[in-house]
Amino acid sequence: MAEKVAVEKKVLSENDKLAAEIRAQLKKHAVASLNFVSSPGSGKTSLLEKTLEALRNELKIALIAGDVQTENDANRLTRAGGTLVRPLVTGGACHLDARMIARVLPEFELASLDVLFLENVGNLVCPSSYDLGEDMKVVLISTTEGDDKPLKYPGMFRRSSVMVINKIDLLEFTDFDMEAVKRNALQINGRLKIFELSCRTGEGLQAWFDWLRDFVKTQKNS
Amino acid sequence: MHELSIASSIIETVTREIQEKKLDAVQAVGLRIGELSGILPDALEFGFDALKSDTPLAQAELVIEIVPVTAVCSECKHEFKVEEFVFICPQCQSSAVETYSGQELEIAWLETESPHRKIDETEI
Numbered sequence: 001m002a003e004k005v006a007v008e009k010k011v012l013s014e015n016d017k018l019a020a021e022i023r024a025q026l027k028k029h030a031v032a033s034l035n036f037v038s039s040p041g042s043g044k045t046s047l048l049e050k051t052l053e054a055l056r057n058e059l060k061i062a063l064i065a066g067d068v069q070t071e072n073d074a075n076r077l078t079r080a081g082g083t084l085v086r087p088l089v090t091g092g093a094c095h096l097d098a099r100m101i102a103r104v105l106p107e108f109e110l111a112s113l114d115v116l117f118l119e120n121v122g123n124l125v126c127p128s129s130y131d132l133g134e135d136m137k138v139v140l141i142s143t144t145e146g147d148d149k150p151l152k153y154p155g156m157f158r159r160s161s162v163m164v165i166n167k168i169d170l171l172e173f174t175d176f177d178m179e180a181v182k183r184n185a186l187q188i189n190g191r192l193k194i195f196e197l198s199c200r201t202g203e204g205l206q207a208w209f210d211w212l213r214d215f216v217k218t219q220k221n222s
Numbered sequence: 223m224h225e226l227s228i229a230s231s232i233i234e235t236v237t238r239e240i241q242e243k244k245l246d247a248v249q250a251v252g253l254r255i256g257e258l259s260g261i262l263p264d265a266l267e268f269g270f271d272a273l274k275s276d277t278p279l280a281q282a283e284l285v286i287e288i289v290p291v292t293a294v295c296s297e298c299k300h301e302f303k304v305e306e307f308v309f310i311c312p313q314c315q316s317s318a319v320e321t322y323s324g325q326e327l328e329i330a331w332l333e334t335e336s337p338h339r340k341i342d343e344t345e346i
């Protein structure tokens with residue numbers, strides 16, 4: 001006779017537990033945190049680079065860079081942000097998990113930080129399963145990718161709070177349907193805050209910086 | 223593909239469960255996987271089969287239950303099944319809806335060979 005035993009356990013309960021500890025630690029030191037996710041080539045490194053450059057004098061930002069493809073990426077980010085960039089060697093993993101973050105977090109002096117950026121591995125499926133302890137996920141897509149991204153990866157868009165659409169300077173050279181993308185994304189997640197910008201020309205970046213600055217302030221005061 | 227790391231988490235968790243509850247050979251692992259979980263069942267089964275040899279789960283099979291996406295409207299409290307990932311309340315058109323199910327990635331149950339049965343077999 002076979003016997004059934006109830007278990008009722010989350011597969012990623014260990015990850016969730018660690019993520020909760022990270023979240024509590026960041027909260028204790030009033031550090032806001034954002035987990036950046038995208039497909040490869042959406043311009044995540046460029047957005048982070050521009051953001052670090054623009055806000056480095058106002059906010060104390062640290063970055064755990066889990067998607068640096070080349071030495072050059074890491075150097076770009078370090079130049080843009082100073083010394084608080086920690087490249088993470090993921091050894092070919094397709095996502096960051098809470099254990100990786102917990103391992104490097106002690107390298108930062110949290111009490112002196114305003115915000116922590118987590119740059120996830122370039123892919124819109126795997127990172128959606130792993131809570132890293134962040135306040136919110138920022139999903140980045142670009143006009144050179146298909147405009148069906150939200151419909152193809154609903155789990156990620158549902159779990160994100162912000163959608164950044166990059167490379168709007170190339171819009172006229174593509175058949176990317178901006179209205180359709182926004183409509184589809186908002187159907188999946190009506191609370192998504194959307195930014196359209198170009199890291200190359202700088203168009204739209206100011207609105208993103210302003211929002212980010214406010215967000216960090218709100219988190220600090222909460 | 224993160225199904226391999228998910229499969230390895232399943233094996234770890236169930237192995238711990240077997241030790242804690244002193245279970246006999248596990249024949250099947252019942253999983254609940256939400257449609258929004260981003261997990262491909264085929265890839266997960268493939269990963270599980272690739273990793274299970276030399277573990278207490280070598281004989282085990284996965285039995286996967288897919289959980290549909292449902293949501294609850296924050297405005298009018300209507301509960302509904304989410305079709306085609308449209309998270310909009312069909313009753314009041316609000317998009318302020320909370321996901322109720324569909325994100326699951328859970329081990330629901332284990333099926334083991336009952337100890338009595340084993341004794342019977344050795345007696346025969």
Ligand SMILES: [Zn+2]
Nearest residue numbers: 295298311314
């Ligand atoms: Zn409603």
